[in-house]
Amino acid sequence: MTNDYTHEKSGYTMTTVAEEAARCLLCHDAPCSKACPADTDPAKFIRSVRFRNVKGAAETIRENNALGAICARVCPTEKYCELACSRSGIDVPIDIGGIQRYVTDFEQQADMKILEKAPANGLKIAIVGSGPAGLQSATTLLEKGYAVDIFEKNTKPGGYLTYGIPEYRLPQNIVDYEIKRITDLGANLHLNTAIGRDITMDQLKADYDSVILAVGASEAKMLPMFDGNAYTETAVDFLARVKDAQGQIDDVPENAVVIGGGDVAMDVATTLKRLGTKNVTDMAYEEFDEFRASKKELAGTREAGVTLVDGYVPTAIDGNQVTFKHRNIDAEMTIKADKIILAIGQAVNTDQLGITTEHGEVSFIGYRTEDPKVYVTGDIAHGDKTVVWAVRKGKEVAEEIDNALMGGNRK
Amino acid sequence: MINKDLGIDFLGVHFENPFCLSSSPVGNCYEMCAKAFDEGWGGVVFKTIGPEHFKVDEVSPRFDELTKEGTPFVGFKNMEQIAEHSLQENLDDLTHLKRDYPTKIVIASIMGTNEQDWVDLAKAVTDAGADMIEMNLSCPQMTSHEMGSDVGTNPELVKKYCAAVKRGSDLPMMAKMTPNITDMVPAAKAALAGGADGIATINTVKSISNLDLDKKVALPIVNGKGSISGFSGKAVKPIALRFIQQLRVAAGLEQLPISGIGGIETWEDAVEFILLGSTTLQVTTGVMQYGYRIVEDMKNGLMHYMEEQGVDHLADLVGLANKNVLPAEDLDRDYKVYPKIDWDKCIGCGRCFVSCFDGAHQAITWDEKTRRPSVDYSKCVGCQLCNLVCPVGAISTGKVEMKPGRQGNIEDVDIESVRLTH
Numbered sequence: 001m002t003n004d005y006t007h008e009k010s011g012y013t014m015t016t017v018a019e020e021a022a023r024c025l026l027c028h029d030a031p032c033s034k035a036c037p038a039d040t041d042p043a044k045f046i047r048s049v050r051f052r053n054v055k056g057a058a059e060t061i062r063e064n065n066a067l068g069a070i071c072a073r074v075c076p077t078e079k080y081c082e083l084a085c086s087r088s089g090i091d092v093p094i095d096i097g098g099i100q101r102y103v104t105d106f107e108q109q110a111d112m113k114i115l116e117k118a119p120a121n122g123l124k125i126a127i128v129g130s131g132p133a134g135l136q137s138a139t140t141l142l143e144k145g146y147a148v149d150i151f152e153k154n155t156k157p158g159g160y161l162t163y164g165i166p167e168y169r170l171p172q173n174i175v176d177y178e179i180k181r182i183t184d185l186g187a188n189l190h191l192n193t194a195i196g197r198d199i200t201m202d203q204l205k206a207d208y209d210s211v212i213l214a215v216g217a218s219e220a221k222m223l224p225m226f227d228g229n230a231y232t233e234t235a236v237d238f239l240a241r242v243k244d245a246q247g248q249i250d251d252v253p254e255n256a257v258v259i260g261g262g263d264v265a266m267d268v269a270t271t272l273k274r275l276g277t278k279n280v281t282d283m284a285y286e287e288f289d290e291f292r293a294s295k296k297e298l299a300g301t302r303e304a305g306v307t308l309v310d311g312y313v314p315t316a317i318d319g320n321q322v323t324f325k326h327r328n329i330d331a332e333m334t335i336k337a338d339k340i341i342l343a344i345g346q347a348v349n350t351d352q353l354g355i356t357t358e359h360g361e362v363s364f365i366g367y368r369t370e371d372p373k374v375y376v377t378g379d380i381a382h383g384d385k386t387v388v389w390a391v392r393k394g395k396e397v398a399e400e401i402d403n404a405l406m407g408g409n410r411k
Numbered sequence: 412m413i414n415k416d417l418g419i420d421f422l423g424v425h426f427e428n429p430f431c432l433s434s435s436p437v438g439n440c441y442e443m444c445a446k447a448f449d450e451g452w453g454g455v456v457f458k459t460i461g462p463e464h465f466k467v468d469e470v471s472p473r474f475d476e477l478t479k480e481g482t483p484f485v486g487f488k489n490m491e492q493i494a495e496h497s498l499q500e501n502l503d504d505l506t507h508l509k510r511d512y513p514t515k516i517v518i519a520s521i522m523g524t525n526e527q528d529w530v531d532l533a534k535a536v537t538d539a540g541a542d543m544i545e546m547n548l549s550c551p552q553m554t555s556h557e558m559g560s561d562v563g564t565n566p567e568l569v570k571k572y573c574a575a576v577k578r579g580s581d582l583p584m585m586a587k588m589t590p591n592i593t594d595m596v597p598a599a600k601a602a603l604a605g606g607a608d609g610i611a612t613i614n615t616v617k618s619i620s621n622l623d624l625d626k627k628v629a630l631p632i633v634n635g636k637g638s639i640s641g642f643s644g645k646a647v648k649p650i651a652l653r654f655i656q657q658l659r660v661a662a663g664l665e666q667l668p669i670s671g672i673g674g675i676e677t678w679e680d681a682v683e684f685i686l687l688g689s690t691t692l693q694v695t696t697g698v699m700q701y702g703y704r705i706v707e708d709m710k711n712g713l714m715h716y717m718e719e720q721g722v723d724h725l726a727d728l729v730g731l732a733n734k735n736v737l738p739a740e741d742l743d744r745d746y747k748v749y750p751k752i753d754w755d756k757c758i759g760c761g762r763c764f765v766s767c768f769d770g771a772h773q774a775i776t777w778d779e780k781t782r783r784p785s786v787d788y789s790k791c792v793g794c795q796l797c798n799l800v801c802p803v804g805a806i807s808t809g810k811v812e813m814k815p816g817r818q819g820n821i822e823d824v825d826i827e828s829v830r831l832t833h
Contacts, residue, residue, distance in 0.1 A: 013804065015802070015803070026701060048711070051708040051709070053711055056712055059412050
């Protein structure tokens with residue numbers, strides 16, 4: 001069954017992508033482009049595809065977004081570009097993510113080298129964390145002439161891209177290729193290097209002109225009642241374990257309960273189904289009309305055959321038996337399962353980093369901390385927690401550092 | 412972003428890139444041409460300027476389109492004539508364009524009704540500051556038979572009027588040809604004999620695009636009636652390329668400077684015109700459908716093509732394909748190429764079977780149980796119709812076989828093409 005886990009849905013061919021691009025109305029004011037948090041310009045790259053200039057389309061995507069092939073696969077386009085699409089006035093929005101995937105796949109096959117490093121300006125930046133925000137800020141800084149060192153506590157780079165998003169949605173080779181582009185551009189990756197253990201913040205501040213904290217929300221949240229329960233695993237641990245093994249784990253449960261109503265819960269539930277778990281029940285705190293998971297993810301989960309139950313919270317656990325109560329009505333459910341997976345959110349660990357966060361975010365808007373050398377970006381900075389927002393925050397923090405360090409020296 | 416020099420010289424004038432608006436509604440006034448320059452066009456051929464005494468009186472509506480399945484604007488029919496502004500307004504616009512865009516190329520398209528008109532117009536646009544003149548000898552929808560394509564099909568008139576323009580101006584001049592003629596070579600040679608420096612081609616093809624089936628009237632309907640008028644857009648590209656090829660291979664015209672026109676909307680179209688001998692390119696219909704912005708992808712795509720081809724100067728590409736177009740009687744007829752079906756790609760639609768049975772040589776058989784086609788090589792003539800109709804690219808060129816009794820080495824046979832091999 002692991003084929004199901006590693007199998008990514010086929011993308012467009014030259015013929016079918018041309019058909020999809022031809023559906024685009026090439027609007028005058030391109031609402032899709034205005035709706036992209038990362039400033040990608042779908043109107044421009046779809047128009048390039050329409051006029052058979054796929055290389056130009058790849059330039060438009062890549063010059064704006066160092067993670068263009070990743071965003072093509074995981075961006076919740078329904079909330080952004082596709083929500084704004086004028087074609088919806090006729091039938092359904094243009095499949096912008098699908099077209100972007102075709103173009104970035106083409107870019108990879110053609111081995112295009114689009115990103116360009118600027119001549120060195122003599123300044124060095126340290127980035128803590130190699131998730132999407134760290135990777136994008138590294139790229140933008142390299143394009144401006146900075147030297148960049150990325151410090152990653154894990155054995156592999158990519159953060160949640162590598163450890164969290166399942167293989168069938170985001171193949172690891174795509175993540176690896178995107179990261180290779182950035183290391184080819186000149187980013188130095190220091191893996192297995194934790195701040196406070198292998199190197200201190202003080203050392204980083206002494207060695208670099210600026211330090212960017214892009215640590216993300218990598219730690220799983222745990223509900224006290226599940227703490228120490230032998231049947232319980234967190235979504236973060238489960239997804240990382242499965243992806244690392246490319247689906248070849250030896251403890252696939254017969255029955256499983258997933259607790260949570262976000263995209264991570266959907267990923268866990270769908271992954272379980274693809275691994276061969278017969279009965280997967282997802283219990284969500286939210287009712288369907290307030291669901292946090294994207295419609296695409298929710299639909300995919302339903303399609304996979306997961307039982308979704310909304311509005312329930314766990315109230316008790318006894319071995320492998322969990323009791324849930326409905327939030328608003330007088331109802332109770334008890335489920336026995338071989339595996340209970342908690343997907344109730346993730347927490348930030350800023351130990352040894354010299355900053356404080358509340359509910360996973362710093363308290364200020366923007367990127368500059370009280371320490372003029374230290375910046376934050378990614379999940380711990382204010383704003384949405386999607387990959388596309390990480391790209392935006394990565395570019396913005398790089399701009400802010402450039403403004404601070406170069407001041408009036410740059411036109 | 413790729414950046415290559417698209418600069419090219421044509422009739423002694425330097426263009427920053429070969430892309431120009433063709434004389435038409437898209438370059439009808441200062442503001443339109445200025446916007447086109449701002450969006451990256453290298454030159455404009457300002458909408459044809461006529462003599463003061465010819466009063467333009469347009470019909471409404473004046474356009475129609477040819478569609479196919481879901482694709483609009485496969486071809487475009489228009490009944491619009493030359494510029495409707497006064498002569499002085501047009502001349503002022505030329506002057507202001509050149510003043511505000513000194514590095515861009517402003518080409519004045521002119522059309523007279525008699526010899527003196529041509530002399531006077533040539534002088535007027537030269538005084539206004541144009542870089543180049545294009546003689547409109549080819550508009551198929553003029554309301555006067557002393558103008559337009561009726562002139563362009565008459566070599567004597569072409570020569571006489573070209574000479575008149577050269578008397579009125581020392582600017583480089585190209586004569587714009589009509590495709591509504593069997594052989595363009597005599598008209599082009601007459602233009603050169605009259606003093607033309609180069610040729611612009613093609614203008615629109617005389618057409619009736621569609622009829623209203625209930626009213627039995629050609630479209631567009633003008634108070635219950637229709638008219639024959641010019642057809643343009645992608646559908647005329649093959650006709651334009653054919654004329655350009657025929658000009659470039661005619662004895663004495665091998666180096667003929669050509670500004671290519673006819674259905675250009677992508678960089679690939681542009682490359683085709685260049686490879687067949689065009690130095691500059693002119694576009695209208697693509698702009699009418701999509702706006703001036705299409706030049707961005709034409710330029711960028713052309714740069715990538717130059718990069719792939721290892722070419723630094725666009726001029727090095729001009730005319731490279733002319734030698735590969737032969738008279739039909741000179742083509743190699745010693746072999747045939749069978750189709751090859753990729754079973755992994757085949758989705759079992761049966762389109763190849765239908766087309767081969769009804770439209771070719773009944774060489775594809777159909778297994779009703781598996782819903783898969785196969786090729787009967789004893790009947791197949793190697794036409795590759797099946798390849799062209801396959802919607803998923805599952806059919807490509809396969810085994811090559813010499814015809815019985817013919818000599819030759821099949822290893823040397825070159826049949827690969829992007830379209831047929833996917």
